Amino acid sequence: MTNGSDTSRYRRLLVTTIAFAALAAIAIAALLVNIFEHKQEARNPFYRVVELNDTIDDPAIWGKDFPMQYDLYLRTVDQERTRYGGSEALPHSPTQADPRTVVSRSKLEQDDRLKEMWAGYAFSLDYREKRGHAYMLEDQTFTGRQQAKPPGTCLNCHASMVVTYNKLGNGDIFKGFETVNHMPYVEARKLVKHPVACIDCHDPSTMQLRITRPAFIEGMRALKASQGIPNYDVNKQATRQEMRAFICGQCHVTYYFRGAEKRLTFPWSKGLKLEQIVAHENEDKVTEWSHAETGAPMMKARHPEFETWNQGIHARSGVACADCHMPYIREGGLKISDHNVRSPLLNINRACQTCHRWPEQEIKDRVEEIQTRFYDTRNIALNALMDLIHDIKAAKGAGASDEQLAAARDLQRKAQFYLDFLISENSMGFHADQYAVKSLAEAINFCREGQLTLRRNIDVKRAGVKPLSPALLSQVRPTR
Amino acid sequence: MKSFPIIVLGVLIGLTAGLGLYTFVYAKGYSYLTNNPQACTNCHVMQEYYDAWEKSGHRAVAVCNDCHTPHNLVGKYLTKTENGFFHSLAFTSGRFPDNITIRERDYQVTESTCRSCHSAITLAIAGPHNTKTISCIRCHFDVGHSAAGFVMSDRTSPSEKPDDERF
Numbered sequence: 297m298t299n300g301s302d303t304s305r306y307r308r309l310l311v312t313t314i315a316f317a318a319l320a321a322i323a324i325a326a327l328l329v330n331i332f333e334h335k336q337e338a339r340n341p342f343y344r345v346v347e348l349n350d351t352i353d354d355p356a357i358w359g360k361d362f363p364m365q366y367d368l369y370l371r372t373v374d375q376e377r378t379r380y381g382g383s384e385a386l387p388h389s390p391t392q393a394d395p396r397t398v399v400s401r402s403k404l405e406q407d408d409r410l411k412e413m414w415a416g417y418a419f420s421l422d423y424r425e426k427r428g429h430a431y432m433l434e435d436q437t438f439t440g441r442q443q444a445k446p447p448g449t450c451l452n453c454h455a456s457m458v459v460t461y462n463k464l465g466n467g468d469i470f471k472g473f474e475t476v477n478h479m480p481y482v483e484a485r486k487l488v489k490h491p492v493a494c495i496d497c498h499d500p501s502t503m504q505l506r507i508t509r510p511a512f513i514e515g516m517r518a519l520k521a522s523q524g525i526p527n528y529d530v531n532k533q534a535t536r537q538e539m540r541a542f543i544c545g546q547c548h549v550t551y552y553f554r555g556a557e558k559r560l561t562f563p564w565s566k567g568l569k570l571e572q573i574v575a576h577e578n579e580d581k582v583t584e585w586s587h588a589e590t591g592a593p594m595m596k597a598r599h600p601e602f603e604t605w606n607q608g609i610h611a612r613s614g615v616a617c618a619d620c621h622m623p624y625i626r627e628g629g630l631k632i633s634d635h636n637v638r639s640p641l642l643n644i645n646r647a648c649q650t651c652h653r654w655p656e657q658e659i660k661d662r663v664e665e666i667q668t669r670f671y672d673t674r675n676i677a678l679n680a681l682m683d684l685i686h687d688i689k690a691a692k693g694a695g696a697s698d699e700q701l702a703a704a705r706d707l708q709r710k711a712q713f714y715l716d717f718l719i720s721e722n723s724m725g726f727h728a729d730q731y732a733v734k735s736l737a738e739a740i741n742f743c744r745e746g747q748l749t750l751r752r753n754i755d756v757k758r759a760g761v762k763p764l765s766p767a768l769l770s771q772v773r774p775t776r
Numbered sequence: 777m778k779s780f781p782i783i784v785l786g787v788l789i790g791l792t793a794g795l796g797l798y799t800f801v802y803a804k805g806y807s808y809l810t811n812n813p814q815a816c817t818n819c820h821v822m823q824e825y826y827d828a829w830e831k832s833g834h835r836a837v838a839v840c841n842d843c844h845t846p847h848n849l850v851g852k853y854l855t856k857t858e859n860g861f862f863h864s865l866a867f868t869s870g871r872f873p874d875n876i877t878i879r880e881r882d883y884q885v886t887e888s889t890c891r892s893c894h895s896a897i898t899l900a901i902a903g904p905h906n907t908k909t910i911s912c913i914r915c916h917f918d919v920g921h922s923a924a925g926f927v928m929s930d931r932t933s934p935s936e937k938p939d940d941e942r943f
Binding site for chain 1: 781784785788789791792795796798799802803819820821867868873874875877917927928929
């Protein structure tokens with residue numbers, strides 16, 4: 297009896313020990329393989345499986361040679377929000393004109409002032425929160441602004457253009473660029489297939505960064521000429537680190553369409569600062585629309601990330617766009633740049649902590665403090681602009697002549713460009729915080745000056761009273 | 777036939793031990809018992825910290841362990857064991873940030889080793905009671921391995937704590 301129970305206990309012990317020993321062996325073998333893999337990944341695993349050249353624009357084909365970069369590139373479809381930027385996916389019932397099933401929130405619906413600011417211009421029709429690179433072509437194709445029948449020029453920044461420009465220009469991208477500018481958007485749209493792709497930034501044989509957009513080449517040449525450097529060739533003279541910002545500066549900049557040929561032009565002939573840009577556009581007599589409520593001759597500012605970053609401390613320290621928006625990411629033993637281009641706030645460890653050793657939360661708090669201060673100032677400036685628009689509108693309604701309104705209209709043109717420049721800029725003031733708030737202060741000043749000018753020109757003439765006095769000044773409403 | 781299970785058992789345990797020993801040697805496990813800073817670069821993620829240390833002033837007087845483990849035998853090997861385990865876990869699972877962050881405990885260890893070697897200066901600053909309200913590496917963050925520096929984790933946030941609680 298005792299003997300039998302001993303035997304069964306012995307058996308159980310044996311089976312348990314065997315099981316544990318086997319499990320331990322499995323675990324150790326798995327660890328061994330893991331260590332082996334880690335040792336392997338420290339080596340360079342690049343295999344060229346496809347020969348790339350300048351006729352291949354499909355990023356999936358480039359992705360065969362660079363699967364890790366391609367995989368990250370595809371992730372720009374993710375819609376993520378930061379406190380002041382990004383967007384979340386909103387369901388959209390597809391229509392014939394707009395078959396998108398997902399869109400982002402309308403900024404116009406969140407803030408009526410934007411609609412009034414752009415009254416009479418396409419931006420008052422549709423203006424939405426930003427989505428990732430993956431959506432650039434789709435969102436442009438189906439935006440409500442298509443009602444304004446834009447030119448093919450717009451595709452310069454919303455599609456992969458290298459193959460198209462080369463084909464239309466027989467190898468000359470400038471000729472191809474001009475041809476596309478002349479076409480209506482809907483016609484030109486048929487010539488392109490992909491949003492910005494590998495080929496737009498990289499040389500297919502060396503993977504070196506390269507500039508492929510004629511407007512940037514011309515803009516940089518004009519800018520460098522103003523600094524005393526003639527015939528600047530960005531593809532030959534820019535450093536590698538400069539290229540890591542210039543690549544983005546091909547599109548994340550303000551621009552206008554020059555003349556009847558709708559040539560995409562960057563207003564940089566005097567410099568990249570706001571007053572220099574306004575001086576350039578004034579000299580070139582740029583008027584993109586007449587304001588529907590005030591009749592002021594307007595110009596539109598657009599997403600000037602590159603120009604604004606240039607005024608900030610990061611640019612001064614030699615930190616390029618890619619350092620924060622495409623920071624290095626560890627893939628096995630390799631470090632590659634993160635091709636999931638996005639807000640650094642979604643990626644603080646890689647984007648910021650390479651240089652700033654503070655805890656993530658501390659860094660996030662600092663950035664959001666800068667952005668909140670900017671946002672509050674922006675609201676004050678928008679209110680000031682509304683006040684000026686309403687005053688001009690009232691004076692116009694009361695029968696003021698164009699001559700009497702001219703000075704106020706000119707101040708609206710300038711104030712609104714400053715304000716638009718900073719509102720369209722996609723960092724909520726962060727790229728150059730002091731510059732941004734200083735420029736808003738100037739915009740507020742232009743608005744109030746415009747209101748004062750009206751009172752000087754109109755009230756004095758009509759009623760023969762009310763010269764500028766402290767009492768009158770108090771009538772200039774501060775903020776709403 | 778009663779000896780058969782014992783043979784099986786012996787083979788299995790021997791196999792496990794052999795496999796374990798091979799893995800230990802293959803992964804240079806013995807190197808972790810030494811003071812050699814190259815042991816830390818067995819994992820390639822530490823390479824840039826090692827490279828930066830090699831170009832730092834401290835290279836002449838201190839290796840990794842001198843700053844990152846306490847200056848007593850028990851504390852040293854406890855810290856080595858604990859960090860060894862968590863580093864292996866992180867590196868094997870791949871769950872760690874690209875810019876490695878320092879934990880509160882390790883931050884304190886490093887702070888204490890500064891004060892151990894530089895006591896003449898730190899005592900003069902902090903006073904005889906060594907109140908520890910000032911952190912050496914908050915300002916001298918780049919003395920050990922400058923370019924790579926170190927990054928505080930969310931739990932290493934001196935700014936969130938009252939002065940007398942720090943370190």
